Amino acid sequence: MTPATPEGALHSIPALLARNVAQHGSKAAYREKEYGIWQSWTWADVAEETDALAMGLLDLGADAGDHIAIIGRNRPALYWAMIAAQKIGCVPVPLYQDAAAEEIAYALEHCGARFAIAGDQEQVDKIADAREGLTTLEHVIYLDGRGLRKYDHAAMTSYADVQDRGRASGLAARLAERTAAQDYDSTCVMLYTSGTTGRPKGVVLSNRNVIETSKNSAEFDDLRAGDEVLAYLPMAWVGDFIFSIGQAVWTGFCVNCPESEHTMMTDLREIGPTYYFAPPRVFEGQLTSVMIRMEDAGRFKKWLFDHFMEVARRVGPDLLDGKPVSFGDKLRYRLGNLLVFGPLKNTLGLSRVRVGYTAGEAIGPEIFDFYRALGINLKQLYGQTEATVFITQQPDGEVRSDTVGVPSPGVELKIADSGEVFYRSPGTFVEYYKNADSTASTKDADGWVATGDAGFIEEGTGHLRIIDRAKDVGKLADGGLFAPKYVENKLKFYPNILEAVVFGAGRDRCVAFINIDLTAVGNWAERNNIAYSSYQELSQHPKVLETIEGHVNAVNASVADDDMLSGCQIHRFLVLHKELDADDGEMTRTRKVRRAVIGDKFDDLIAALYDGSSEVYTETEVTYEDGRKGKITATLDIRDAKVLAKREVAA
């Protein structure tokens, strides 16, 4: 429900919080599982807690415009810390909790934070490391005091003590003054982008960015008070800020925080969120574990599962989209729901999902369809920090795995001649903090922002399709479009394939490196009595190669269906003798492949793939976890894949 209070009054998160207290003050706003029980706080409680902390910070001397760093796992008190900061005109800066001390030091120095609010000892230690040589940071506030008793408390206070100090301070009038001074263009939050290239940049988002976006997206999907979300993604990520603060405060829905990162799946099942976001790898992981467990099930159960999943794949997506389905199929789906889908969704914790989103990476169509088939309204969106998340999203009834949807309300799109996607929206960021050059090169004078992704708008439907990072898209020797990620993603859907790297820019055909997934292939080997002593040996087993060849052929068949990209079929491939690893520089820490590095390092393998030899001998240097280096040698088989005839390329 969207209340009809005049826009003018609701110009900040604290103002929206006050509205929620007035409208549904006794409803649960935040929950956290602690000591085995879900503890709840109502909107009225949240107002009281944030007031106390805000006054405590005032008492400690926080000035308007100060940056306050917040670092820790998802906990209600840390979300409140962000709201408390906003109440006194400070800018909350959530940081990634798994960031290394140097990264934290960089961010603290860059934003000049005087205060840092940390979740626990681990974070306090990192801040303490970062603090050396940092003159700006004055005070650290910690939430969980375990293990901190013996620390020097000269510049350190517990969260509860700061709140007590605030309650006793009598600064309510000054607090009200500071809160009232906020307007629609005041800074709401600053978020550091993860920075795949160079230093992270601080993206400044205004109240207008956050509130307009929250309002539009909540209306788009009819989010309302009474919805439940699980807050488990990093607090420093823009999506979590919008879901757990922006939309939560706008609509008045309830944010649930898991007990610890290890209990996430159990907590998900207990809460049964109605609005759920997860990156593709989470859905992929769940599907793989379901499939592996079904392999172990009895014959009857397995038959039941296979039979009804077949029905679901045929009927489920149509039912979700409200398309006509025959009476017999409806009946079969109902039965399947009773016997298979219902219990399965319950186990996955997805029984109540009304709106589910995935984004960040392309999701395999088969994975996507699996969840849709079960009756889970999983959709895709496309966005980035600079857009306050939303650029495009899929409306109900128009969900497809190969597009990222239509422009979100208020967003304009244009495609440059180079194929790069540009947008302009109410959520378009204000600036990169202290970095006018980057701001200017990303956002032009008219407010158009470059996404760095290449894509096109599909004729007829108006859906955006993202092909790849703009800098990765290339041309084949014959002028055909080369989009490696598109093919790699199709390969990676197979549980047996962990990573794939496709080469072909400027060449006459495409070739691929493939990494097997040790869990899935190892499991299969065990089941089939195939003995192996190492990853390397398993990767070169003829039967494994045969399976992978089957996958590559299937992917080629599906790539051939796409007129524009049929030139990207894989002609030859090999299975790598080692897993691509961030320690060896082959991947980023967020597990994205570094194409150029891999191309240089394994140039002998690429040469062999193109010169027609049937095997290749190679030596590779590897770095062990403790930093020692070693060398592994292997002779790799090279296989040819079936390539379908290229159709006439339209356009």
Added chain:
Amino acid sequence: MKDTVDSYVTEDGRTIGKVLMDMKNITLRFGGVEAIKDISFDIREGEIRAIIGPNGAGKSSMLNVISGFYNPQVGEVWFRGEKRPPMKPFQVARHGIARTFQNIALFEGMSVLDNVMTGRLRQMNTGLFAQALWWGKAQREETENREAVEKIIDFLEIQAIRKTPVGRLPYGLKKRVELARALAAEPDLLLLDEPMAGMNVEEKEDMSRYILDVNDEFGTTVALIEHDMGVVMDISDRVVVMDYGRKIGDGTPDEVRGNQDVIDAYLGVQHD
């Protein structure tokens, strides 16, 4: 060295109090075998006290004397400044002593939560009948005890396995559950029988961290037996070294490390 000071503060800022348990001239025999020969040492409040020694040195027997499972033929056990008469283990438990076992002694079929709840037995006073009906005071009592147990689960970070049957857990986690159960009794003195046996390096590091945290957060006095010298030297305040039932060394880790008898015992020099 014993009783020379009332209390002192360690380098890392913990206060070690007065003598909590004093073993005086303990001798323990099994038939003709003397497992413990005239050993005296004390355990002070708030300290981590280790008993080390080669296989068959009598360490576990010593721990069993402390826990009241064995009654020594000769010698006196003084606890909190009073001489302790021969006791059954459950009576010792009532005096605030809890322990873990070398060979894990958990209820395999029960969940982690239920196992830890059994450690609260000493805090439950309602009768069988009231508990079966879960009525009145029994209900309140269970809620209070559950809360205490949940705090320990949180402390030892075993939330994710709360409802898992113990039989399905890996070894390292079982050891942690045992520690949780012992802690649930809110002991003043915690006895750990080879808490690190059979663990890998990472599990040992975790366990060491938890022992230090327990000592630090709850002020629990810890007495432990351990084989791994590295771990013992790192975490304990004082160490007793036993060999063939005799005490051959007693002191801070550094003192013990330099003791010739100890070096001989560990390097296998011939005894006469």
